[in-house]
Amino acid sequence: MSKYARPNVQNMQGYSWGEQPLDTETIKLNTNENPYPPSPAVDAALANLGAAALRVYPQPTADGLRDKLAKLHGCARNNIVVTNGGDEALRLALTTFVNPGGHFGMAEPSYSLYPVLAAIHDAQVVRVELEADWQLPESCADIWNRASVELACLVNPHAPSGTLTDAEDLRRVAAAMNGVLLIDEAYVNFVDPQRAYDATPLIEQDNVLILRTFSKGYGLAGLRLGYLLGHADLITTIIDKTRDSYNIDHISQVLGTAAIGDQAYARETWAQVRDARRLLAAQLGQLGLFSVPSETNFLLVDVIEQPVTAERLFQRLKGAGILVRHFSAPRLQDKLRVTVGTPAENHRLIATLTDLLA
Amino acid sequence: MSKYARPNVQNMQGYSWGEQPLDTETIKLNTNENPYPPSPAVDAALANLGAAALRVYPQPTADGLRDKLAKLHGCARNNIVVTNGGDEALRLALTTFVNPGGHFGMAEPSYSLYPVLAAIHDAQVVRVELEADWQLPESCADIWNRASVELACLVNPHAPSGTLTDAEDLRRVAAAMNGVLLIDEAYVNFVDPQRAYDATPLIEQDNVLILRTFSKGYGLAGLRLGYLLGHADLITTIIDKTRDSYNIDHISQVLGTAAIGDQAYARETWAQVRDARRLLAAQLGQLGLFSVPSETNFLLVDVIEQPVTAERLFQRLKGAGILVRHFSAPRLQDKLRVTVGTPAENHRLIATLTDLLA
Numbered sequence: 001m002s003k004y005a006r007p008n009v010q011n012m013q014g015y016s017w018g019e020q021p022l023d024t025e026t027i028k029l030n031t032n033e034n035p036y037p038p039s040p041a042v043d044a045a046l047a048n049l050g051a052a053a054l055r056v057y058p059q060p061t062a063d064g065l066r067d068k069l070a071k072l073h074g075c076a077r078n079n080i081v082v083t084n085g086g087d088e089a090l091r092l093a094l095t096t097f098v099n100p101g102g103h104f105g106m107a108e109p110s111y112s113l114y115p116v117l118a119a120i121h122d123a124q125v126v127r128v129e130l131e132a133d134w135q136l137p138e139s140c141a142d143i144w145n146r147a148s149v150e151l152a153c154l155v156n157p158h159a160p161s162g163t164l165t166d167a168e169d170l171r172r173v174a175a176a177m178n179g180v181l182l183i184d185e186a187y188v189n190f191v192d193p194q195r196a197y198d199a200t201p202l203i204e205q206d207n208v209l210i211l212r213t214f215s216k217g218y219g220l221a222g223l224r225l226g227y228l229l230g231h232a233d234l235i236t237t238i239i240d241k242t243r244d245s246y247n248i249d250h251i252s253q254v255l256g257t258a259a260i261g262d263q264a265y266a267r268e269t270w271a272q273v274r275d276a277r278r279l280l281a282a283q284l285g286q287l288g289l290f291s292v293p294s295e296t297n298f299l300l301v302d303v304i305e306q307p308v309t310a311e312r313l314f315q316r317l318k319g320a321g322i323l324v325r326h327f328s329a330p331r332l333q334d335k336l337r338v339t340v341g342t343p344a345e346n347h348r349l350i351a352t353l354t355d356l357l358a
Numbered sequence: 359m360s361k362y363a364r365p366n367v368q369n370m371q372g373y374s375w376g377e378q379p380l381d382t383e384t385i386k387l388n389t390n391e392n393p394y395p396p397s398p399a400v401d402a403a404l405a406n407l408g409a410a411a412l413r414v415y416p417q418p419t420a421d422g423l424r425d426k427l428a429k430l431h432g433c434a435r436n437n438i439v440v441t442n443g444g445d446e447a448l449r450l451a452l453t454t455f456v457n458p459g460g461h462f463g464m465a466e467p468s469y470s471l472y473p474v475l476a477a478i479h480d481a482q483v484v485r486v487e488l489e490a491d492w493q494l495p496e497s498c499a500d501i502w503n504r505a506s507v508e509l510a511c512l513v514n515p516h517a518p519s520g521t522l523t524d525a526e527d528l529r530r531v532a533a534a535m536n537g538v539l540l541i542d543e544a545y546v547n548f549v550d551p552q553r554a555y556d557a558t559p560l561i562e563q564d565n566v567l568i569l570r571t572f573s574k575g576y577g578l579a580g581l582r583l584g585y586l587l588g589h590a591d592l593i594t595t596i597i598d599k600t601r602d603s604y605n606i607d608h609i610s611q612v613l614g615t616a617a618i619g620d621q622a623y624a625r626e627t628w629a630q631v632r633d634a635r636r637l638l639a640a641q642l643g644q645l646g647l648f649s650v651p652s653e654t655n656f657l658l659v660d661v662i663e664q665p666v667t668a669e670r671l672f673q674r675l676k677g678a679g680i681l682v683r684h685f686s687a688p689r690l691q692d693k694l695r696v697t698v699g700t701p702a703e704n705h706r707l708i709a710t711l712t713d714l715l716a
Contacts, residue, residue, distance in 0.1 A: 002591040004455050004508070004538050004565060005599075014599040017418050028414065037410040051404050051613070052395040054580035056386065057573075060375050084442060087602045095478065097362050100458035113603065120453065120600050150362070180362050207362060215415075222412035222608035233360040241363075241372040242478050244445045245471065250580035251609055255409070 012119035015112065019323055027348060029339040030323040032159075032187070032298050034219035035273065036342070038255075039265040042220070045258035049251060058250040061239055065253050068260045069227060073200055078232040081239050082248050082256070086186050086213040086226040090153065091117055093209055093228070096242045097180045098123045098150045105144040105152030107136065109160065109329055111184065114153050126152075134161040134292065136169065141176035152177065155184040156199070157191060160327065160337045162294025164191060167199040174208050180234065182209040187296035189217030189270050190277075195295065206231045216297060218259040218266055225256045273297050277340045283350045284338075287357055298339045300332075306357060310334050313356065320352045370477035373470070377681055385706060387697040388681040390517075390545070390656050392577035393631065394700070396613075397623040400578070403616035407609060416608040419597055423611050426618045427585060431558055436590040439597050440606050440614070444544050444571040444584040448511065449475055451567055451586070454600045455538045456481045456508045463502040463510030465494065467518065467687055469542065472511050484510075492519040492650065494527065499534035510535065513542040514557070515549060518685065518695045520652025522549060525557040532566050538592065540567040545654035547575030547628050548635075553653065564589045574655060576617040576624055583614050631655045635698045641708045642696075645715055656697045658690075664715060668692050671714065678710045 001010060018031035062082040069080050083089040094117050098104050104118040108127040118125045126147040128140045136154070137143075144152050154173070157164045174181040183199055191197050202208045213226035225248070228235065259266070281291055281299055288306065291299040303310035314326035314336055325337040340346065359368055376389035420440040427438050441447040448471065456462050458480040464472045466485040476483045484505040486498045494512070495501075502510050512531070515522045532539040541557055549555050560566045571584035583606070586593065617624070639649055639657055646664065649657040661668035672684035672694055683695040698704065 002455075002564070002589070002595045004592065005595045006455065006457050009454055009595065009599055012599060015603045017415075017603050020415050020417060022417070031415055033414050037413045039409075042412070043409040046407060046409050047405075049404060051397075051401040054400070054613075055395045055577045056391050057375075057378050057389055057579045058582070059378060059380070084602065084607075085604060087604065091602060095453075096367055097360075097364065099364050100480070122458070206360070219413045221415045221604075224416070224604060224607040231360070234362065237360045237363045237367065241367055241370060244442065244449060245373045245375050246443060246445065246579075246582060249442075249582040249607075249610065252607065255412075 006122070008119060008122040012116070015116040018325055021323070025321060027322045027341065027345050029341050029345065029349065030325045031221075032216060032296070032339045033221045034216055034269060034297065035276075035340065035345065036219055036269040038219040038259055039262035041258045041262040041265070042255050045254050049254060054250055057246055058248060058253060060246050062248040062253050065248075065256050065260070068257050072260060073229060075200070075203065075229065076232065078236055079203060079229055080227055081235050081243065082225070082227045084226070084247060085215060085224040086184065086211050087113065088247065089211045089226050089228045090114070090182070090184070092238050092242055093151055093180070093182050094118065094121050094123065096238055103147050103149045105147070105149035105179070107154055109331055110153075110155050111159055112327070112329070134158050134163045136165060136173065141173045145176070145178045149177070150179040151182060152179060153182045153184055155186065157187045157295040159187065159296065160298070160332065161292055161300045162296040162298060163292055164195060164197060164295040167197055167202065170199055171202055174202060174205050177207060180207045180209060182211060184211045186211065186213050186216055188212070189266070190273050190297045191295040192274060200229060203230050206233055209234055214256055214259060217270065219269065220255070220259060223252055223255060225252050273340050276343060276346055280340055280346045280350075284353070287350070287353055289353070298337055301336045301338055303334055303336055308356070310336050316356050317352065320356070322349055322352055364480070366477060366480040370474070373474040376683055379681070383679060385680045385699065385703045387699050387703065387707065388683045390574060390654070390697045391579045392574055392627060392655065393634075393698065393703065394577055394627040396577040396617055397620035399616045399620040399623070400613050403612050407612060412608055415604055416606060416611060418604050420606045420611050423606075423614050423618070426615050430618060431587060433558070433561065433587065434590065436594055437561060437587055438585055439593050439601065440583070440585045442584070442605060443573060443582040444542065444569050445471065446605065447569050447584050447586045448472070448540070448542070450596050450600055451509055451538070451540050452476065452479050452481065454596055461505050461507045463505070463507035463537070465512055467689055468511075468513050469517055470685070470687070492516050492521045494523060494531065499531045503534070503536045507535070508537040509540060510537065511540045511542055513544065515545045515653040517545065517654065518656070518690065519650055519658045520654040520656060521650055522553060522555060522653040525555055525560065528557055529560055532560060532563050535565060538565045538567060540569060542569045544569065544571050545574055546570070547624070548631055548655045549653040550632060558587060561588050564591055567592055572614055572617060575628065577627065578613070578617060581610055581613060583610050631698050634701060634704055638698055638704045642711070645708070645711055647711070656695055659694045659696055660692065661694055662692055666714070668694050674714050675710065678714070680707055680710055
């Protein structure tokens with residue numbers, strides 16, 4: 001730790017990322033990647049790329065990709081800013097709309113990166129405890145307004161529980177808030193279409209941002225590509241002022257465009273994940289490992305009335321070559337977050353758990 | 359402009375990037391790209407990449423690439439953090455070591471992004487005017503210390519003049535400074551080896567960071583890849599705390615490793631740029647367009663005692679399909695910054711200027 005670092009940086013803890021093993025034998029159900037690779041269209045676009053195109057700077061504002069995204073979402077180019085994964089989108093929202101020393105709102109529990117980003121920026125975190133069923137309390141916007149929250153992040157569907165809050169509820173929160181509401185939709189592609197969830201019309205309000213990522217839905221976690229949808233006033237502030245110039249490299253612009261272009265393939269992987277999720281939840285239930293209904297590509301599994309604790313089960317699965325995620329935070333200590341894998345991976349998980357819990 | 363943006367963001371001007379035309383007819387001598395494409399080894403690495411590898415998150419800290427860079431520079435992995443281009447490195451240094459409301463030092467004139475990044479972070483800029491020959495005044499560290507500067511950036515070789523400050527002079531500045539000194543070596547690969555310039559031993563001091571980029575020397579501006587060398591205390595603070603998690607995508611890690619691995623190719627392009635620089639400076643001089651000796655891949659050309667102003671000449675070159683850069687800042691208004699191109703590009707520039715100035 002350097003003595004030259006800002007005091008808030010010296011005093012904070014960094015983000016703790018899930019393990020990324022380099023071997024190919026380990027079954028990785030710990031960081032919520034899509035079990036399916038990106039579309040063949042992405043492979044084709046990659047094969048057509050030559051390194052010579054990398055000699056010059058990329059298009060500074062990723063306009064080609066923004067236009068494709070605008071068409072997909074039925075909005076304008078100026079409602080979209082492309083980012084290096086969802087993480088850059090979160091950081092940009094914080095550094096653009098929250099004053100250092102100011103207040104940042106979040107639900108508890110949720111994505112563990114939020115308070116880390118707030119600490120880097122020296123913002124105070126105002127946590128709203130979720131209800132027992134992981135839903136937002138009615139008083140949420142009031143609590144944030146009383147604390148002068150300048151930006152709040154809500155991940156929906158919720159992580160790590162997988163539950164979905166209705167868009168109408170989010171609209172009420174945003175309308176009541178004095179600051180900006182960022183709806184982190186990292187997992188939205190896996191929501192059952194029968195839920196008819198769609199929060200994108202909320203960007204007509206001047207204080208709503210919606211985060212999307214290619215990491216989960218499009219199987220491109222390794223590419224680091226995400227974007228924010230929002231009111232043009234919010235978005236152009238980021239594009240013209242606070243974003244790193246040339247923040248999106250040429251290859252990401254090309255591959256992202258290819259991925260977005262193959263909606264049929266993406267939708268098929270989402271449907272397969274939903275099917276596998278249903279089956280996995282049922283099979284885990286038969287082992288006494290229950291989870292609330294999930295609209296994401298993971299399940300938050302209760303490890304209660306079992307011969308082992310959640311942490312010990314996490315370790316034993318790891319010993320058997322299967323990585324899942326355990327959090328030591330309150331309300332999560334007796335649970336495991338399990339990414340939905342391919343049918344073969346899920347089968348091996350169930351077989352291993354059957355042995356371990358016997 | 360959103361009313362939700364921080365006051366400093368509302369009041370600042372964003373960075374003004376050079377034009378990036380999409381056509382291939384324009385001769386681009388305006389943003390200091392390498393005139394030569396990246397190594398064939400980069401092409402081969404790109405051809406070997408499959409999109410399936412992008413399904414999972416990248417190695418979070420780019421350790422494979424860091425190890426190659428450590429070997430190249432004769433330092434340890436913990437002396438290196440890889441960044442999304444040099445721009446991310448600059449932002450990270452600012453947000454890690456400068457308190458909002460605190461002070462950031464720079465020389466005037468220099469890279470026009472520095473004050474923009476300071477404004478985003480709400481830091482006050484303390485400018486030190488360069489001498490007539492673009493060298494640092496002796497009082498530089500004193501001026502910054504009196505203003506409680508927490509971080510200062512010096513680009514060396516200097517942009518936009520192309521002149522080089524000796525490493526020994528930088529060592530003295532760093533030793534006298536109370537804050538961190540970042541030496542921005544974006545153009546260092548083009549320095550004549552006979553100058554025997556090497557500032558990397560300075561990272562043994564606990565307050566020195568050196569910025570490098572793949573954008574210029576390795577012909578990879580489109581990839582957005584750079585890195586900081588520095589004392590392990592400075593570097594690990596950034597890696598463990600303030601960097602975006604997974605900031606470097608998988609493809610950049612692979613292609614960067616390939617580029618670093620082919621030093622012979624890179625050195626050959628640098629030698630060719632130096633040869634072309636010498637010839638171009640001489641030919642421009644014959645047209646009465648003089649420049650100070652440059653150790654970079656650009657020339658800062660005086661447009662004085664000519665039938666046109668520098669700004670008008672910039673416009674006329676643009677009309678003829680040749681982009682160069684004109685800055686309206688003090689001391690630069692009567693100059694043009696011209697990137698050294700391929701021999702064919704430089705030839706067309708000279709032919710066009712001969713016509714325009716006839």
